[in-house]
Amino acid sequence: MLFTSKTFALFLLTVFALYWFVFKRNLKGQNFVLLIASYSFYGWWDWRFLFLLFFISSSNYLICKRIQNHSQKKHQRILFLLGLIINIGSLVIFKYLNFFIDSANDIFSFFDANLYLATQKIILPVGISFYIFISISYIIDVYQSRLTAVRNYFDALLTFSFFPIILSGPIQRPISLLPQIQNKRLFNNNLAIDGLRQILWGLFSKIVIADRCAVTVNTIFSDSLQYSGSTLLLGIILFTIQIYADFAGYCNIAIGVGKLLGFKIMTNFAYPYFARNIKEFWRRWNISLSTWFRDYVFLPLAYTISKKIKSERFLMIKSEQLIYILSITITWILVGLWHGANNTFIIWGLIHGFSLLVYHNCIKHKDKILKRLNIQKNNFVVATLGTLTTIAIVMCSWVFFKSPSIHYALSYISGIFSLSIFSIPYFYGMKMALVTIILIVCFLIVEWFGRNNDYAIATLGLKWKQPFRWVIYYILIFAIIFLGGGEQKFIYFQF
């Protein structure tokens, strides 16, 4: 059941009616409706996935309850490790096993030794990376006493399966989701209207912008060798727009649905392509994932390494620097792997990690130079150059993200830097090209002017008279119906 499907619209309508009308003053009833809805929504993809979700949720519930009840730190630690093994183990088995088998076979064959490990037929449950990460944060937070383990079993099940966020996030940590589940929710007219508006913008981003770009992107990436440099460049520009509109669109729908049900789900995108440097980009892109990795991987890792390195310098490098390099490299390899079991994602992660390292080391020098030249940090030219450099790095990384192999990505990039970059790019149908370009430009303009809000149209036309504002919404609905690019799956579902 896709968020963009009519089935989901009917599903949401049913859940909304049961939730606010039948159980409007009964918290337990409301949570029960949400739990049934969440399991139905998830099971709609494949009912077999429900077993894993149920197993993960139940084991996390039991383990955390035990951690809380045990006073001995040693026992708590054993339980904590058990919880981590169950969660990470499930992720490894379902998502990475074949990747590790293939990699092992490759390594052995490189040394002329044959391992012949057979890959397994394992179906990848949708959204596994998302709900496993929610589970891990729950266990860590309970173990570190930041969060009290949930007592009600059904509340726990709902925390890990909450349908607006289970498939592609945002990774809403239990520390902020649980209080919302446990406390009474009252219908808020303004929040609900805001939710509808956000859903509308999400649908527009996904169906009109992302899906239209997808048509050309998939054609170009399916056989990049036959296209000119300019077409390949167009392909990656469109993919840059597509992946943002796709994922941010999904998140807007998820947050909007949450608002309709009285929940406040965290913002996951804050106009990342307007960032002036790579660090800022990662403060704006997939915020729930980047902060998750910061809090649960990068900082603990940096702390652990810093405890191991006692001297001021290690291998001629300042220990402070070394800690940063090691922590960021490991973190970004893991971020890459989180996205998918393929070397291309590791390279994608390393590009971002390396860019962050370079930025970290150059920022002081850059500030000094600007100060000497008497140029302010927020100077328009400097800011624009920063934004363009950031986008160039991000676009380069997207080539690896989208390509099936490293070799394919490298030939794609080398294809761009050929003389044919000066030719007219291929775009299926002039009329379609023109409409797509106009729509993308409109989308970017609205995003630019709405960049200070949670989502681009949050305040658009709020000071106008209602009929004028509604005309805007109807234009968006019209575009969704008539200018969509065909029903395509969300890119992040595969993760």
Add this chain to the structure above:
Amino acid sequence: MKKFFTRVILFLLPSIFTIVTILTIDPYNYFGNETNIKLLEYKTKISLPIHDQLFKLIEYKNNPHKIIILGDSRANSTSGYVEEFLHEDVTNLCYGGSTLQEIISTFTEIKKIGVMKQVYIGINFNVYNSFYNHNSVPEAVHIKSSLLNYITSKYVIKSTFLILKALIFNEVPKIGQLRITKEEFWRTQLDVTAKGNYTNYLYPKELYNELKKFSIFCMENHIKLVLFIPPTHISLQNRILDFKLEIENIKFKKDMESLGDFYDFDYLNALTSKQSNFSDPFHFIDSISKIVANEIISGKIVYARRINVPN
């Protein structure tokens, strides 16, 4: 809550109006045959060109006939005469610019209803190309599969409002009409369309296997299967030589011949050499449609050849 619903209902009023209009006009006859002659005329002139696959598949669901004709615009033009010569109702499931993929998908779809006794398929060499794989039949099947899909389809909404406009102003909008002269169009068809078709030629191996399956299905179910290659002007036939696709063309004809009763009009003969027999290199005029229909129905060959493909 009351305030929220009042605002939502007010906002949705245009949508409610649209739904009511769709249900009233029913541009693709989802709810059954149209009895109002004027409305039927408007639907044929407006809804059909907007999504002919949807229109025709719903029509077949409403009135399934034993005789089916499949193909593109050329087969389409013969369907009226096929009906006339057979003295029986024929379901015309030919679509303008149809692909082989669409012909196969349509056959798969109508097989489910299962009343077929005779199937006529018109395929030309330019259609027998797996490079052109666009297929609007699954979309049509999806739209007609539920009322919700039907009323939210952009084609249905567009057709509804164009029919409504036509009813109000008593004027049918011109959909898909050419704005260039016949000579210009003739040239464009040879220089642009034919070039596009033959530059990207890809032998449809998998699709041929699908056709083979249909042929076996027809044999097993005692369904008469007739395949014919409608005539094209000799200037277009020569384009096949220009693109060095003679071998592929012969293979195509042999494939057709292996599937069922076969009639080939597309070679140098008295029909195809005359420019006046064609409105453009791809499309023949009405009198030729009659000749084609007559030969494939009666089996009396004058212009067609049956098994005469050179090795």
